[in-house]
Amino acid sequence: MKKLKLAILATAMAATSSIGWAQDSKAALVKQFIDLQRPGIEVLARVLVEDSSAQIAQAGSGYLQTQVPAEKREAAAKAADAELKKYFDDAYPYVRDKAVALAPAALGPVLSETFTEAELKQLIDWLQSPLSKKYEEVNPKLRNALTEKLVAETKPTIEPKMRALDAAVAKALGAPTGPAPAAAGKAPAKK
Known part of the structure; x- marks a missing residue:
């Protein structure tokens, strides 16, 4: 025992x-x-x-x-x-x-x-591993390649949305949304 x-x-x-x-x-x-x-x-x-x-x-x-x-x-x-x-x-x-x-x-x-x-x-x-190190080196190039393509493909749709957002935020804040201040100083064109 x-x-x-x-x-x-x-x-x-x-x-x-x-x-x-x-x-x-x-x-x-x-x-x-x-x-x-x-x-x-x-x-x-x-x-x-x-x-x-x-x-x-x-x-x-x-x-x-x-x-x-x-x-x-x-x-x-x-x-x-x-x-x-x-x-x-x-x-x-x-x-x-x-x-x-x-x-x-x-x-x-x-x-x-x-x-x-x-x-x-x-x-x-x-x-x-050497493969991991190689991947780390190429990863920024991969990201940039995708970013360039993504921006090029989405720009026509996103730019108008950004302009609309800018105008909407300015309006919500009560900020002027008309022409730039330099252009505002010019006399209006005669009809």
Whole structure:
């Protein structure tokens, strides 16, 4: 009986340690996968920072074109660009470092729940393969090719919709929707 208890105890301990090892092994694969994704995580941070200031830049550009005298526009544009760059240079490293630091806690559980250890190994092998690197290099060309075709095909339909949207928003805001201010100063043509 004593030998049976020892055998059961030894089996249980071996099972527990192999489960722990498997979890440690999977955790190491998850960490490796996230480390390989770091460039994409940094791009995400860059896009978030750029997007956060895009509306301000766009509004500033509109104001610059309509409210700043022509002779002062270049200097004002340079000053605004300097402020936008200063914001980016300050915000991007912070957001990038936070994204890299948060990635394991945010992505790790999803990866662990979704993929088996074997699948994680396959993903890592793929990411490190020459074919994956070649695909990463050609992917922007693929995206650009589709974008060019999509814009060319949809432009005739979308442009009138955008003009209608612009007019509708201007009307909703009570903004003038007639001819440009330069044309408004001209005398109407005689009939």
